[in-house]
Amino acid sequence: MRAVITILLVAALASVPLWLRDPYLLNALITTGIFVIGAMSLNLLLGFTGQLSLGHIAFFGIGAYVSALTSLGFDVGLPGDLRLVHAPWPPIAGFVLAILVAGLCGYFVGLLSFRVRGAYFVIVTISFAEVVRLVALNWVELTQGPLALTNIPSIALPLPGFGEMTLRTKMHNYYLVLVVALMAYLLIARLVHSHFGRAMRGLMENETLAVSVGIDVTRTLTIAAVISAAIAGAAGSLYAHYIRIIDPEVFAFINTVTMVIMVISGGKGSLAGPVVGGLIFGLLPVALRPVMAPEAQWIAYGGVLMAILFVLPRGIVPSLAQRFSRRRSNAPALAPVALTETGAKEPA
Amino acid sequence: MTARNIAMTIDQVAVRFGGLVAISDMSFTVGEGEIVSLIGPNGAGKTTAFNVMTGFLTPSAGQVTYQGTTLTGLKPHEIADLGLIRTFQRTSVFPNDTVYHNLLIGLHRQGRVRLLDAILGLPGARASERKLRQKAGELIEWVGLERRAHDLAGSLSYGEQRLVGVALALAAEPSMLLLDEPVSGMNASETHRFVELVRSIRDRGITILLVEHDMPMVMTVSDRIVVLNYGRIIAEGTPDVIRNDPAVIEAYLGHGAARA
Numbered sequence: 001m002r003a004v005i006t007i008l009l010v011a012a013l014a015s016v017p018l019w020l021r022d023p024y025l026l027n028a029l030i031t032t033g034i035f036v037i038g039a040m041s042l043n044l045l046l047g048f049t050g051q052l053s054l055g056h057i058a059f060f061g062i063g064a065y066v067s068a069l070t071s072l073g074f075d076v077g078l079p080g081d082l083r084l085v086h087a088p089w090p091p092i093a094g095f096v097l098a099i100l101v102a103g104l105c106g107y108f109v110g111l112l113s114f115r116v117r118g119a120y121f122v123i124v125t126i127s128f129a130e131v132v133r134l135v136a137l138n139w140v141e142l143t144q145g146p147l148a149l150t151n152i153p154s155i156a157l158p159l160p161g162f163g164e165m166t167l168r169t170k171m172h173n174y175y176l177v178l179v180v181a182l183m184a185y186l187l188i189a190r191l192v193h194s195h196f197g198r199a200m201r202g203l204m205e206n207e208t209l210a211v212s213v214g215i216d217v218t219r220t221l222t223i224a225a226v227i228s229a230a231i232a233g234a235a236g237s238l239y240a241h242y243i244r245i246i247d248p249e250v251f252a253f254i255n256t257v258t259m260v261i262m263v264i265s266g267g268k269g270s271l272a273g274p275v276v277g278g279l280i281f282g283l284l285p286v287a288l289r290p291v292m293a294p295e296a297q298w299i300a301y302g303g304v305l306m307a308i309l310f311v312l313p314r315g316i317v318p319s320l321a322q323r324f325s326r327r328r329s330n331a332p333a334l335a336p337v338a339l340t341e342t343g344a345k346e347p348a
Numbered sequence: 349m350t351a352r353n354i355a356m357t358i359d360q361v362a363v364r365f366g367g368l369v370a371i372s373d374m375s376f377t378v379g380e381g382e383i384v385s386l387i388g389p390n391g392a393g394k395t396t397a398f399n400v401m402t403g404f405l406t407p408s409a410g411q412v413t414y415q416g417t418t419l420t421g422l423k424p425h426e427i428a429d430l431g432l433i434r435t436f437q438r439t440s441v442f443p444n445d446t447v448y449h450n451l452l453i454g455l456h457r458q459g460r461v462r463l464l465d466a467i468l469g470l471p472g473a474r475a476s477e478r479k480l481r482q483k484a485g486e487l488i489e490w491v492g493l494e495r496r497a498h499d500l501a502g503s504l505s506y507g508e509q510r511l512v513g514v515a516l517a518l519a520a521e522p523s524m525l526l527l528d529e530p531v532s533g534m535n536a537s538e539t540h541r542f543v544e545l546v547r548s549i550r551d552r553g554i555t556i557l558l559v560e561h562d563m564p565m566v567m568t569v570s571d572r573i574v575v576l577n578y579g580r581i582i583a584e585g586t587p588d589v590i591r592n593d594p595a596v597i598e599a600y601l602g603h604g605a606a607r608a
Contacts, residue, residue, distance in 0.1 A: 187467060194466035194473070195459045195480075202453040205442040209513075212402065212436070213520040214428035214457040223463065 013178060017171040025286065026170045032282025033177040034239050037184050039262035039274035041231035044188050046260070047268035048197065049224050050204040051114075051121050055129030057255040059229040062105055063098035063236025064246050065136060065143065068152045070094035071241070076141045091155045095237045102233020103226045110225030114218050126253075133251035148247035155241045173242050180238060181275075184231050189271050191227065200224055265308045267315025276316050281305070352379030355524055355555045356401070356432075361410035363396050363579075370396040371579040374410070378524070378557055383550055385558040385566045388576035389599060394559040395437065397576070398528055401557075402434045403427040414524070428457065431523035435530060440513025443502025447493055447512055450501045451484035454519030458483065483519070491515045491545065506533030514545070524555040531562050543569050567591065575599065 020026055042056045073088035105128075113124035136143045143149060155176065156166040167176055191197055199220045202210035211217060240246050258281065266277020284304060288297040312319035356378040363371040371393040378384045386394050399405035401412050403424040412419045414432050422430075442450050459480045465473040488497050491511045496504060501512050510530050517525055527546070531539045539562065546569050550556055560566050566573065566587075573590045575583040577599040583590055590596055 190467045190469065191463075194463075195456070195461055195477070196463055196466060198449070198453045199456055201445065202442055202456070205444055206439055208404070209436060209439060209442065209516070210453065210456075211424040212428060212434050213454045213516060214425050214433075215453075216423075216425045 010182065014175075017174050023170055026174060028283060028286040030170065030173050030177050030242060031239075032279060033174070033181055034235050034242070035259065035262065035282050036275055036278035037177070037181050037235035037238070038232050039259045039266075039278045040181070040184050040188055041228045041235065042259045043263045043268055043274040044191070044228040044231070045224055046263055047270070047273065048192050048200045048204070049221055051117065051221060051225075052260075053125045053225075053228070054122050054253075054256055054260070055125035055127070056228075056232060056259055057251055057253075058125070058129035058132045059102040059106060059232035060236035060239070060255070061129075061136070061246075061251045062132060063102045063233030064240035064250055065149070065236075066101045066233070067091065067094035067098040067237035068149045068240040068246055069142070070097050071153050072149060072151070074142055076139075088153075090158075091153050091241050092158065094241075095155065095234065098233045098237035099230045100233075102236065103230035106225040106227075106229025107222060109229070110222035111218075114221040114225070117221070129251055129253070129256065133248050136248040136251060143248070146247060148245050149240075150245045152240050152244045152246070154244065155238075167241075173238075177238055177242075180234060184234070185271065185275070187227075187231070192271070196220070196223070261305060263315075265305060265315060267317035267319070270315065270317040270321070273315050273317040280308075280316075352382060354378070355380045355382075355415060356557070357413045358397070358401070359410050359413065361397070361400055361407045361412060363393070363400060363405065364408045369579050371400070371407075371576075374576070374579070374581055376574050376581060376584060378555060380555055381550060381553060383546065383556045383558065383569055383571045385560060385570040385573045386576060387560065387563075387566055387573060392576040393579040394576055395528060398434060398526055398559060401526060402432065428520055431521065432526070433517045433520045433522035433524070434526035435510075435513040435517050435528055437528045437532070441501035441504070441509050441516070443500065445501060446498050447488060447501050447504070448484055448497045450512055451487050451515060451519055452480055454516035455480045455483055457520050487515045487519055490518075492541070507535065507538045510534060510542075511545075514549075518549070522554055524557065525549060527556065527558045527560075529560055530558070531560060531565055539565055 016029065017026060020029075038056065038060050041059075042053060045051050045053050045056075069086070070089050071091040071094040073086050075083060075085045077083055109124060109128055113121040137145055139145070140147070154167050154173075156164045159165050165172075167173055192200070199210070199215045202213070202215055203217060203220060207217065236250075239250070262277040262281050263274045264277070265281065266275065267273030281301075284301055285297060288300055292300060308316060314322070354377045358374055358376050361371060361374045362369070374393075374397065376384075386397060388394055396405065400407045401414075401419070403419060403422050403426070406420070414427075414430055417430060419427055419430075419432075442453055445453065459476050461473045461476050485497075488494055491514060493508060493511055493515070496508060501509065504512065510533065514525075514527070514530060517527075530546075531542050534542060543565060546556060546558070558566070558570065568587075570587055572585065573583075573587060574581060575590060575593075575596050582595045582599060583593045585593070
């Protein structure tokens with residue numbers, strides 16, 4: 001039953017470019033898809049470990065810049081009359097490097113902040129994103145600063161025996177984003193249902209108890225941060241090669257907020273949550289544009305968000321799943337929202 | 349009592365929070381396979397002693413040695429890896445998971461597989477997962493919670509949550525178990541069954557250190573009792589010795605009763 005629904009959903013998503021010919025709407029779907037991948041990666045941290053990364057866009061932006069610079073090449077001066085020269089590599093190498101470098105950044109941010117966690121992690125991630133933005137803005141020789149990196153090549157897939165296939169059209173990019181999104185979804189699903197996922201869940205529910213049965217907090221959270229950052233980096237790379245121009249504005253705080261909204265409204269801690277929330281808030285501005293003035297659009301956007309959180313406080317997917325299961329059987333109700341947020345602590 | 353190998357040595361441990369002395373100079377040992385109880389009035393320092401033994405608190409002085417390893421400076425999860433597992437007074441379960449999933453989380457130490465194997469669903473990871481599910485089922489049966497296996501742990505009665513807490517601790521494969529007030533919130537018949545459970549845990553070769561207020565329970569189950577008051581040990585011995593110790597009677601009942 002579940003498998004059939006999954007196959008039908010994937011088939012429906014895969015069929016979109018076949019009947020949707022409007023390039024504007026297709027473009028909206030592609031950028032939304034890229035942000036959905038980012039939201040999924042944020043959900044891995046926020047939903048499954050309870051750690052809020054308010055600088056998540058940093059990993060996305062680092063992925064975008066790494067991928068762009070790898071495929072464009074650069075020539076920068078270093079202290080002591082040294083020059084660092086890099087000849088352009090194929091964009092696919094940029095995609096791989098973006099994942100690795102973003103993951104490495106996730107490792108250092110995690111290592112720095114998970115000794116203390118909670119509010120510290122929020123602050124470290126915000127600062128990290130701001131520092132990276134300032135570097136991108138001011139290291140003009142490398143990043144062109146506000147002038148932006150332009151003419152970023154599209155991703156080309158090496159096909160053995162056929163040479164290369166450059167993904168130029170919107171349809172190509174739609175399928176590329178869809179495939180990467182499915183892989184990210186599968187990776188996160190496998191992860192949270194594994195032994196490692198249970199360790200994350202244990203830590204979020206009752207850290208003291210989890211530690212006492214032998215779960216290593218720092219290691220578990222750091223691994224989650226690395227994987228989350230790497231997936232965000234992949235999304236950033238897709239963004240750079242699709243939009244083909246990036247500037248430091250990619251690091252803007254509002255982009256992180258958008259991802260947080262997608263995760264919270266869809267339902268943090270549920271696998272499908274960020275996908276549903278991401279599609280709604282990615283496509284809502286597109287839907288509102290023809291019917292409203294620009295100022296009114298943002299008011300409506302906020303109104304929709306508040307309405308969702310008021311009616312479905314756990315987020316769309318978990319709230320609906322709960323109602324559905326309660327109607328079918330008398331499944332036990334989850335604890336009230338407020339209770340799950342306060343991690344019960346054993347007094348020392 | 350036959351001579352036993354010593355499992356744990358608490359050597360001149362002191363804990364001070366600023367000017368407050370929670371424990372002053374505590375020394376005792378626990379033998380392999382022994383059931384030792386740590387008792388004392390409220391605020392005597394019992395839970396503090398547990399926190400020191402399991403790495404949640406660093407002692408101001410002294411040290412705890414477990415099977416030859418000094419525990420000072422080890423993190424709680426590293427101490428758990430030595431086989432020294434504790435339960436908690438209040439928050440003994442993962443409330444938003446079913447009892448069954450609680451046990452799967454508790455089996456963490458037994459199910460370590462490489463992350464990549466788990467993501468790719470390799471046969472090794474799948475076999476390990478099957479083994480964990482079987483063990484979780486066995487543990488639930490062992491503490492007698494089969495009927496509650498698929499209920500959320502947070503919805504169970506306090507007595508049942510205690511049992512889940514013990515099953516969780518056992519899932520971590522302890523060689524020594526520290527139980528912090530395990531029968532509080534249990535009725536008489538539940539307590540009686542729990543005593544049987546503690547004995548069967550010991551029969552598996554697991555050393556037990558117990559903190560408990562329920563005196564009849566402590567007197568029935570313990571091989572030896574250590575009495576704390578105001579952070580120092582005032583008596584130590586078999587239940588019969590402790591029952592008749594004037595210092596213990598005084599600590600619990602006050603001067604008048606001691607003279608009476």
